[in-house]
Amino acid sequence: xxxxETDAQGVVYHANYxxxxxxxxxAFTRARGLPYQQLEAQGVNLVVxxxxxxxxxxxxxxxxxxxxxxxxxxxxxxVRFAYCIEHAESRRLLVTGETTHVCVGxxxxxxxxxxxxxxxxxxxxxxxxxxxxxx
Amino acid sequence: xxxxETDAQGVVYHANYxxxxxxxxxAFTRARGLPYQQLEAQGVNLVVxxxxxxxxxxxxxxxxxxxxxxxxxxxxxxVRFAYCIEHAESRRLLVTGETTHVCVGxxxxxxxxxxxxxxxxxxxxxxxxxxxxxx
Amino acid sequence: xxxxETDAQGVVYHANYxxxxxxxxxAFTRARGLPYQQLEAQGVNLVVxxxxxxxxxxxxxxxxxxxxxxxxxxxxxxVRFAYCIEHAESRRLLVTGETTHVCVGxxxxxxxxxxxxxxxxxxxxxxxxxxxxxx
Amino acid sequence: xxxxETDAQGVVYHANYxxxxxxxxxAFTRARGLPYQQLEAQGVNLVVxxxxxxxxxxxxxxxxxxxxxxxxxxxxxxVRFAYCIEHAESRRLLVTGETTHVCVGxxxxxxxxxxxxxxxxxxxxxxxxxxxxxx
Numbered sequence: 001x002x003x004x005e006t007d008a009q010g011v012v013y014h015a016n017y018x019x020x021x022x023x024x025x026x027a028f029t030r031a032r033g034l035p036y037q038q039l040e041a042q043g044v045n046l047v048v049x050x051x052x053x054x055x056x057x058x059x060x061x062x063x064x065x066x067x068x069x070x071x072x073x074x075x076x077x078x079v080r081f082a083y084c085i086e087h088a089e090s091r092r093l094l095v096t097g098e099t100t101h102v103c104v105g106x107x108x109x110x111x112x113x114x115x116x117x118x119x120x121x122x123x124x125x126x127x128x129x130x131x132x133x134x135x
Numbered sequence: 136x137x138x139x140e141t142d143a144q145g146v147v148y149h150a151n152y153x154x155x156x157x158x159x160x161x162a163f164t165r166a167r168g169l170p171y172q173q174l175e176a177q178g179v180n181l182v183v184x185x186x187x188x189x190x191x192x193x194x195x196x197x198x199x200x201x202x203x204x205x206x207x208x209x210x211x212x213x214v215r216f217a218y219c220i221e222h223a224e225s226r227r228l229l230v231t232g233e234t235t236h237v238c239v240g241x242x243x244x245x246x247x248x249x250x251x252x253x254x255x256x257x258x259x260x261x262x263x264x265x266x267x268x269x270x
Numbered sequence: 271x272x273x274x275e276t277d278a279q280g281v282v283y284h285a286n287y288x289x290x291x292x293x294x295x296x297a298f299t300r301a302r303g304l305p306y307q308q309l310e311a312q313g314v315n316l317v318v319x320x321x322x323x324x325x326x327x328x329x330x331x332x333x334x335x336x337x338x339x340x341x342x343x344x345x346x347x348x349v350r351f352a353y354c355i356e357h358a359e360s361r362r363l364l365v366t367g368e369t370t371h372v373c374v375g376x377x378x379x380x381x382x383x384x385x386x387x388x389x390x391x392x393x394x395x396x397x398x399x400x401x402x403x404x405x
Numbered sequence: 406x407x408x409x410e411t412d413a414q415g416v417v418y419h420a421n422y423x424x425x426x427x428x429x430x431x432a433f434t435r436a437r438g439l440p441y442q443q444l445e446a447q448g449v450n451l452v453v454x455x456x457x458x459x460x461x462x463x464x465x466x467x468x469x470x471x472x473x474x475x476x477x478x479x480x481x482x483x484v485r486f487a488y489c490i491e492h493a494e495s496r497r498l499l500v501t502g503e504t505t506h507v508c509v510g511x512x513x514x515x516x517x518x519x520x521x522x523x524x525x526x527x528x529x530x531x532x533x534x535x536x537x538x539x540x
Contacts, residue, residue, distance in 0.1 A: 002424060002427070002428055003277055003278065003283070003427055003431070004277065004283050004285060004424045004427065006277050006278035007273055007274065007276050007277065007278070008273065008276035008277070008278075008280040008281075008330070008331050010278040010280075011278075013273070013274050014153060014183045014186065015150045015151065015153035015154050015157075015274060016150065018149060018150035018153065019150050019407060019409045022150075022407070022408055022409065023407055026407075026408070026467070035467070036466070036467060037467070047190075048149045048190055049189065049190050050187075050188065050189050050190065051149065051186075051187070051188045051190075052185075052186070052187045052188075053185065053186045053187075054184065054185050055182075055183055055184050055185065055186075060278070061278050061441070062431070062440070062441060062442070137289060137292070137293055137296075138292055138296070138412055138413065138418070139289045139292065139412065139418050139420060141412050141413035142408055142409065142411050142412065142413070143408065143411035143412070143413075143415040143416075143465070143466050145413040145415075146413075148408070148409050150409060154272060154274045157272070157273055157274065158272055161272075161273070161332070170332070171331070171332060172332070195413070196306070196413050197296070197305070197306060197307070284423060284453045284456065285420045285421065285423035285424050285427075286420065288419060288420035288423065289420050292420075317460075318419045318460055319459065319460050320457075320458065320459050320460065321419065321456075321457070321458045321460075322455075322456070322457045322458075323455065323456045323457075324454065324455050325452075325453055325454050325455065325456075
């Protein structure tokens with residue numbers, strides 16, 4: 001947690017968790033062999049259409065955070081990611097969230113998620129049916 | 136829309152709508168006679184426990200935005216606000232959202248929303264049962 | 271001052287004054303008849319090459335701020351703005367600053383500031399030689 | 406570089422370099438055995454009173470950045486840090502900067518920098534008289 005990300009209550013400003021979630025999502029897609037630049041080169045853009053956050057406990061300045069991300073749903077033009085943000089040491093659960101994305105092409109029209117992207121996000125990443133944040 | 140709020144796609148970064156929603160919420164509570172400082176002086180803090188956003192269309196740099204906010208639910212220790220963010224001129228609907236807050240006291244424990252706060256947020260602000268963003 | 275702009279010390283995070291300065295600069299150029307879009311349509315972009323800030327006193331959440339901006343220097347390819355950020359009510363001086371911009375064309379190469387831009391920023395806006403923040 | 410940190414020109418918004426500089430400063434003081442929490446426990450706070458930035462070249466989304474920081478001046482109540490922000494791979498110099506801090510106590514009054522803080526920041530960290538950014 002950076003100082004810039006805290007607010008006058010001494011904790012992370014609530015909008016910043018969406019930023020952490022994006023940082024994790026980027027790392028996730030890169031780890032799956034799909035860096036942002038490559039997606040873009042394929043004319044694929046995953047536009048955020050929905051976001052949900054549940055705030056369980058606050059994070060403070062300098063807290064080390066662990067953001068876990070998984071693909072929760074993958075069908076047609078839509079991919080949904082689920083997130084668990086924990087204190088990296090105490091493993092206390094701080095925030096859970098979800099973002100839903102529609103795949104759009106260069107013309108910004110919705111299009112099917114390409115097979116190689118689908119494969120990269122593939123089933124093994126979806127984990128068990130169980131909740132995203134129990135491990 | 137400030138330049139700082141845009142991202143490399145040339146549109147408002149998605150986390151910033153939570154900031155706009157908060158700015159509108161602050162103006163709303165002040166207009167109801169409950170500036171933040173007064174709430175705090177009463178030992179009342181409305182902590183965000185949940186947020187939801189649906190992105191319909193993007194906003195660009197320098198776009199004038201109109202954020203409409205209303206109390207959608209008010210019971211016990213919980214208040215829920217609903218938001219419609221529109222382009223202030225074209226009135227195009229850009230984002231809808233909801234934030235849920237729990238009232239906590241100085242000890243950070245949940246407590247009933249005080250009657251005067253309840254009265255200020257009162258029923259007339261809840262609007263019809265209809266959707267938040269049609270009118 | 272928005273809540274999102276404060277930090278754990280309860281005051282505006284120091285980087286945000288650069289945002290306020292830009293918001294004022296945008297309003298200033300628009301008031302001079304040169305909205306950003308028009309500059310861009312003319313193939314003119316004023317790229318920040320230098321920024322300086324002096325922090326005199328902190329601003330807190332919900333403080334109304336007044337940002338005064340003037341053209342301090344205007345020559346060739348360079349324009350320099352000076353800023354005074356005050357508490358809008360107490361008129362206490364909080365921050366002074368300066369940003370220096372180089373005019374670049376569509377090819378991102380430095381170019382002379384066009385005459386009409388120069389005229390709009392014109393001499394009368396440069397004020398007396400005296401300090402930017404006394405008055 | 407996070408997506409949230411870019412602006413509509415596709416590059417890092419200029420205010421965000423102050424955030425990067427702070428992140429580096431925090432890491433630096435921690436590496437010197439003086440984590441923020443310990444400074445605070447000693448009743449020491451290093452308040453920013455001045456900041457300067459020179460923008461040489463822009464950084465884009467996902468660029469890996471290297472921020473080098475050193476103590477440039479250390480006397481009485483004042484410490485000044487100098488920064489070089491480079492592209493971590495190409496080593497291209499992007500931004501240079503400086504921040505000046507006054508040491509204040511719990512009463513927010515300026516005070517001498519305590520000997521142990523002075524020792525930690527010590528002379529060896531000040532480097533040669535040469536420019537901050539030539540390596």
